[in-house]
Amino acid sequence: QPVLTQPPSSSASPGESARLTCTLPSDINVGSYNIYWYQQKPGSPPRYLLYYYSDSDKGQGSGVPSRFSGSKDASANTGILLISGLQSEDEADYYCMIWPSNAWVFGGGTKLTVL
Amino acid sequence: QVQLVQSGAEVKKPGSSVKVSCKASGGTFSSYAISWVRQAPGQGLEWMGGIIPIFGTANYAQKFQGRVTITADESTSTAYMELSSLRSEDTAVYYCARQSGAGISAGSFDYWGQGTLVTVSS
Numbered sequence: 001q002p003v004l005t006q007p008p009s010s011s012a013s014p015g016e017s018a019r020l021t022c023t024l025p026s027d028i029n030v031g032s033y034n035i036y037w038y039q040q041k042p043g044s045p046p047r048y049l050l051y052y053y054s055d056s057d058k059g060q061g062s063g064v065p066s067r068f069s070g071s072k073d074a075s076a077n078t079g080i081l082l083i084s085g086l087q088s089e090d091e092a093d094y095y096c097m098i099w100p101s102n103a104w105v106f107g108g109g110t111k112l113t114v115l
Numbered sequence: 116q117v118q119l120v121q122s123g124a125e126v127k128k129p130g131s132s133v134k135v136s137c138k139a140s141g142g143t144f145s146s147y148a149i150s151w152v153r154q155a156p157g158q159g160l161e162w163m164g165g166i167i168p169i170f171g172t173a174n175y176a177q178k179f180q181g182r183v184t185i186t187a188d189e190s191t192s193t194a195y196m197e198l199s200s201l202r203s204e205d206t207a208v209y210y211c212a213r214q215s216g217a218g219i220s221a222g223s224f225d226y227w228g229q230g231t232l233v234t235v236s237s
Binding site for chain 2: 040047048051059061062095097103105106108
């Protein structure tokens with residue numbers, strides 16, 4: 001199974017923006033896949049945030065604030081979750097997910113700390 | 116509102132099997148894929164497989180092929196995940212999740228069960 005690489009940790013201050021990345025292996029083109037993002041807080045199941053394919057093909061989870069948004073950096077073969085106007089409640093683990101072929105694959109997750 | 120309610124925690128011996136249930140309410144059960152995802156203590160998420168209840172066809176992650184069986188009972192809106200030949204590394208929280216599409220490869224995991232802790236210990 002391909003490995004989706006996420007930095008283990010990230011931090012930012014309240015009100016700032018956090019940019020979380022999900023890098024695909026070189027043999028999988030990020031431009032060809034929906035990138036799904038999930039948020040998980042301790043002791044709770046994951047929560048679906050959004051998916052991003054392109055600016056014209058994206059979707060937000062039910063009740064997810066618009067300050068959560070997705071994008072891609074094709075040059076880095078990376079999916080991006082941008083959280084603007086950080087709040088303390090955004091402190092959580094964040095996972096990316098794709099379906100490259102015949103199986104769903106999750107990234108290892110990024111623990112976001114809101115300082 | 117869709118709700119997924121899973122069965123309770125289990126403690127199992129190595130080599131045995133466990134069967135976890137996931138009962139859906141508040142929506143159409145048969146038309147949406149159900150996936151199973153597990154999370155070992157302090158670790159990330161791992162997809163195990165999924166099923167489309169209306170077809171009864173399951174798809175499994177290669178890692179679990181031959182050891183996991185996912186089924187669904189439309190009459191009770193319940194999905195099941197059975198894992199056999201348990202070992203200590205299978206200790207994890209097991210989640211069911213309903214997808215937003217009718218195919219296992221389609222759509223996000225919109226609704227999640229509360230999770231079932233399975234502990235494998237001698």
